[in-house]
Amino acid sequence: MDYQFKDIEQKWQQFWADNQTFKAEDKTTKPKYYVLDMFPYPSGAGLHVGHPLGYIASDIFARYKRLKGFNVLHPMGYDSFGLPAEQYAIQTGQHPAVTTEDNIATYRRQLDQIGFSFDWSREVRTSSPDYYKWTQWIFMQLFNSWYNRAADKAESITKLVEHFEKNGSAGVNAVCDEDILSFTADEWKAMSPNTQQEELLKYRLTYLRESTVNWCPALGTVLANDEVKDGFSERGGYPVEQKKMMQWSMRITAYAERLLQGLDTIDWPEPLKEMQRNWIGKSIGASVRFPIEKPAHNLELNAHYIEVFTTRVDTIFGTTFLVIAPEHELVTELTTPGQKADIEAYIAQTKKKSELDRMADAKTVSGTFTGSYVLNPLNNELVPIYIADYVLAGYGTGAVMGVPSGDQRDYLFAKHSNLNIIPILDTQNITTEADPTKEGKYINSDFINGLTYKEATAAVIAKLEEIEAGKAKVNFRMRDAIFGRQRYWGEPVPVYFKEGLPHLISESDLPLLLPEVDKYLPTESGEPPLARAEGWKHPDGEYELSTMPGWAGSSFYWYRYMDAHNDKEFASKEAIAYWKDVDLYIGGSEHATGHLLYSRFWNKFLKDIDLVIEEEPFKKLINQGMIQGRSNFVYRLIDEEGRGTNTFVSHGLIGQYKTSPLHVDVNMVENEVLNINKFKAWREEYKNAEFILENGKYICGVEIEKMSKSKFNVVNPDDLIARYGADTLRMYEMFLGPLEQSKPWNTNGIEGVFKFLRKFWRLFHNDAWVFTLSDAEPTKAELKSLHKIIRKVEEDIERFSFNTSVSSFMIAINELTDLKCNNRRVLQDLVITLSAYAPHICEELWVMLGNEAGTLSYAAYPKFNPAYLVEDEFAYPISINGKTKMNLNISLSLEPKEIEEFVLANADVKKYLDGKQPKKVIVVKGRIVNMVV
RNA sequence: GCUCAGAUGGUGGAACUGGUAGACACGCAGGACUUAAAAUCCUGUUCCCGUUAAAGGAGUGCGGGUUCGAUUCCCGCUCUGAGUACCA
16 A cells, blocks of 8 residues: 555554553653653644644654663643733633633644654643642742751741741841841740741742832733833733832742852753853942942931942942932932932933833933932042932942943943043053953052052952951842732732731642632722632631732643642652653743743752752753744735735736735745635635736745744644645654754745655555565665664764754665665664654554554664674775865775875876876875875 | 854755765756656756866855865854843
């Protein structure tokens, strides 16, 4: 029979499901290997050809590892809480759980027909109560923990309470809020329970904090920074404003240093590590306190100094002014009556500008004098205090020392405000701009004059510490993560409020189920949708009304797969001890600073409290490239009045007409030629469309864009599978190019892969399509082809070069076809080798070869034998001055000296040398002969 | 602006540690089979010059360098993509 991919693929997908072929074992002597894909959000649009790219790669890898004798865990699930289902609910009233269920069914059907070897018995859904029970449980552990800097790990809050009871707050070195109290043990014990709780909240790893958030009134929710684009919500495009709210936060900053250090221990793409490093944004410098000069208006001040952070403390003698952010808490106090009007006007103007304007407007310099002064702590010079919006309240201390000779922004500000610019290094050139050099010797700098950068930095810090005006300090850009959304479709926070204080619900009450509501919108008074839930009340107080953010459920899911049905723990100790961590993680780089950072954070926390073993969750990570869409356009002719007509101009002729481009469905276009009949049938309005053709064809325009429904450039895997089968699709997606590279989708080459599989099938059959094999000894040539591909696939998979092994398979099949090979032993090994890529056809042939159904996935990968590839001759390229002129077959047993003699004696070589004696002959054994003339 | 990645035929791409540039596939051209089409098979296909299938020459974004030899290493630049940004 000819290659009937439809029957074969359906048959084996059914078989795998019925027999749970890919169920991973928890008790086995085999070594473990954990291959994980980033689980998808099940959107309503279903899968397009870009989605499975990473899944196919990981599936090939998982299947390959099984053949190599590993116990492979390769699970799949759904990150099923999220905004789209909720938006749909708001519009239609359909419960997000129903929408999600439908979408998952579509995803599952599409995934199944690609033939993945997932262990579906471990499926997880973040929106299912038996899953989010554990998300809530981990939240509770975070609430019950604090970060002990002395131990450099998270510890139980009860340990902190014990310390307070014994020693008061003395000797506690915690990552915590800034406004913690100092108290003795007796004072602690004298506090009311509520006061104690209030104090403890400042230490907990998840805590309440007033934060400025991106509030979107139209969506009725808070958005993350990456959900806001240009001041509008990414989804829906509604305006977003800044608003202060009490929010749950996660003290991820406690882990900043460990998150940074850990990057050096994991095998991740360098660009992605770099993104995380930038995000964490460690900078090493010093904090310096500038004492405030008693102001002219003679009022009593609460503050006595302004603290700044600087990475160039060595430049302190170049300070000619101080700048604080307009939002800085001391602004009002520092403003003298004479400057009050100016300052208020400036603040008002700043407020009007959105965050984005402020960034885009980086070139314009502005700022206003407060009227007050500080003293330079090292030389007591009077330094004026300004406010300016180039200083950000949210970074460092919200105040900087202005050193115009060394910092370009300070330079511009000094020019703008007519302030002094003092050179501080003898090498500095500051005639037109600041010079941030560290070379040279210091000048105008008191006791560091003549020193080098390194010496000066050390000397200044030593002096500042001596006079208690500053110290060396490390600053991080990363902020604590807000952990709450005012929306419905997420995990309820397992907390109730009593007398204004948060309390955890009892562990036995988990999961705290998401209640039913009549509408999915915020209440009229602006409370989150959960406020609509009738009778949803804790016996002792009011439940928290916000839900957890999207990243909560995905921050530990890889552990849940290890023991997906455990209702006592999120995963058992034994399961975690066996599976430990993810060996290979494949997913998109868009999660670089979100999911991949939060997951590392939670993992480190779970390790601190001894629930997991590894410090890092994902040992090796690969980012698959984005598959872009290839949009096609038709060009509508515009008439003299500027109105669109029903005539369309072919792409090559649009220069001669006035036209406007329109997206056209890519499924009506083949090789840029529009199928005119399909186009006319596409929409009623095009029924009578007319065309201006070139060479009798309508040629469409092309552009590379994101794949999206609205651009009509979505290529659906279902159509391709119907036409060519899953094995072809799998191999073609790999054949497209390197996995990590982004590329536009193009179906043009898929025929080549399909032909390849048919050719492979034909090897096992005679001309009449009857399965016919020979049991003879394999020939030398057959074994050579086979072992070449055995080695190649091994090498390629280990370095994730899937595209090159597909090419090599084609070469092997071409060679074996030429050899008319139908040798059972050769072909059986070939079936195993190819099975990771094209599992269905291989399963079918495996059974036809007389093997037991379903055993292929656990067969042994053929052992490579180098003996079959040994050559005794090599066609040496003979080059003259580096240009290849000819090839000569020379025995590989010859040594370089003998090769040189042999080559020089050759008649053709003599002809090329034209009687001349080469100056030098380079012979690299087994590679090349080069003669220098 | 900064950081990172990349640039190879008409197209997707290959060349792993410097050693025959263009594997494999698409497309295209020609041919075989066929009444015809589809399917299949065969041949050719980097460019220029040119011929009987010769012989040359150029060539991996651009300009230099190191080397017997560079797509690969070094320096400078151009362009493309991604991330990020008054971060003190």
